[in-house]
Amino acid sequence: MTIFNGYEQSDREQKLNILNLPSLEAEAKKIIPTGGFGYISGGSEDEWTLHENTSAFNHIQIIPRALTNVDQPSTNTKVFGLNLKTPIMMAPAAAQGLAHSRGEKATAEGLAEVGGLMAQSTYSSTSIADTAAAGNGAPQFFQLYMSKDWEFNYSLLDEAVKAGAKGIILTVDATVDGYRESDIINNFQFPIPMANLAKFSEGDGKGKGIMEIYAAAAQKISPDDVRRIVKYTKLPVIVKGIESAEDALLAIGAGAEGIYVSNHGGRQLNGGPASIDVLHDVAKAVNHQVPVIFDSGVRRGSHVFKALASGADLVALARPIIYGLALGGAKGVSSVINHLNDELKIDMQLAGTKTIEDVKKAKILRK
Template sequence: MTYYYNGFPQSDRNEKLDMVNVEELEERVKDVMPEGAYYYIASGSENEWTWRNNTAAFNHYQIVPRALTDMDNPSTETEFMGMKLKTPIMISPIACHGIAHKDAEIATQQGAAAAGALFSSSTYANKSVEEIAAAAPEAPRFFQLYLSKDWEFNRMVFDAIKKAGYKGIFLTVDALISGYREANLRTNFTYPVPLDFFTRYLGGKGEGQSVAQMYASSAQKIGPADVRRIKEESGLPVFVKGVMCAEDAYLAMGAGADGIYVTNHGGREVDTAPATIDVLPEIAAAVDHRVPIIFDSGVRRGSHIFKALAMGADLVGIGRPYLYGLALGGAKGVESVIDELNEELIINMQLTGCKTIEDVKHAKISNIRYTADNLPSNTDPTRREAYPKTAENQIKVEADADATSGASKH
């Protein structure tokens, strides 16, 4: 079934997803999502070099397997800022989940809560922070802030998120204006569904606006004093989101930031910026465990999560994959994406002798710069050619074989 908002089709699915990996959802989601909405998610800025290399650069680092570890049954449970989580995977903030599903951020929060993951919602969310909180009252959540030029707007946001039980703020500092997103220009994308905070404060502003127009209402000038002011006026922990070098980590901590969020906005802002995994070691060394580190951009595998944790992150965010899961399966689709990545992470933990997430943070990672690629496996449907069928290569099923598996009952 499909729900329509002023003619814009929204998925209303709520079902577990069958997948081999989360990357395959990017192609499948085209069946349920309009072209402009799809490319709003599945694209980067300019030539998309950073967008592609965020994922490819994980191949610069290798997980060193360990043997004779005398260990089994790894656990992905972890603790973060006093919150007990079932997984180190976090739902990174993305605007306008309504382009993927009619229940928007409500369904995303429900899926994250079912998987035991930290959820974060955007200033540009479709659903209200009150509705999101009511969907999973006991679940932990953070709020991503696009600081407004209008401090009355900011104070309205602070008041609302505190009353709704949000545990902290991610202050976005890497998207003061929109990157040059050519896919959005080619499809004339504008936000098709109302954004709650703009509706309640400005009477509907947001729907029908482009990404660049929305960013224009945010502050283009943010400095250390703003971090201090947000902490003071909100009374909540503040992470600085968009740190890509040691110098900015020092600035953020000097301003009193409670945490560092390493991200390049998924390759949607400065094209040819380095991949986040390549800058993580420098930032982790600068932070030196004084505050927590969150990491995202380009994460598509459990091995990516393992590497980020081993190289200094405390939580690892995912973005595009969960929106594809949301469109294809609603809350259960989001849960399916987290579960798939968790399953891959657990395999890597077992094969490296890491019983806990804390063990992963001390795992051995090598840095041998192979001429690496980022191609899918040879069995991936996008690469695999039809396998020849001949009289000599076909398996003959015994008459009394199991009908489902093909295995002999003997």
């Protein structure tokens, strides 16, 4: 363990023997301090949407296929011009130093090892440059929580471009923070500095407190903001937090080159639909104009399959990867992705799908 400001961080670095992804949560809870674990695992209010995100995958059923002459399915795919070994990516998630002393650097290493796409958050524990360097040239996206201060926004975007980011994920569903009761119960304050915020902080330079962070966040985001970021960075801008066809079309009209269907893992609007229940309608409206990324509730290879068959091009997750990070560092992150890939390939074989493109065309039932 590393002790930082009295907070215990895991130093583990080991390959994990994983039974299933849901089992990782209880193991991670044993080593992540209570406040940090509550922040990572928690959702808003009574967490109905958080739990519905996973259970709603049961609203979709995969049609088995047998006489298809298929074997050795491949998870390789190409999205945003990037050649990837898996359609599974890291969702941008804040403050991974809460789980491991190397934070996002270890996550980036683990994703690079398995040929997956890393996305780092504005609120990362490590800097944009350090996270990019840890990936050793593997593709990464940078996620922007837009601030009211455009000097701050431009500074982060400049750093992301300089670090070689392949795209910008603009999160639009966090103009206010969801009412997360775990953080209130634990009186949670970030004990680990957020590297991208430190230079804008006053006083001791340890980084902004949670209330200061949310007070600075932009609470009005419009298509004009998407246009502004597209023009400034000249990188693909993916708009994250889309759950309606209307918003997807607004984003595309403003120049977005990707739509990211997500309800923030049940951390924002409690009582909203599970993301998988809106994916099909959003993807239908997008109609292949731009790639679609999906997250929220993914815990099984079959969930990845169902999301791809419902219109997603990439499938992201965060909590299970962060639990793997706590339990095994970069090797733990790789273990999580490898396990999910193994489950996915079983489902691909039994559904008669050789490639990820085949999965996207697979027959499914919606209840």
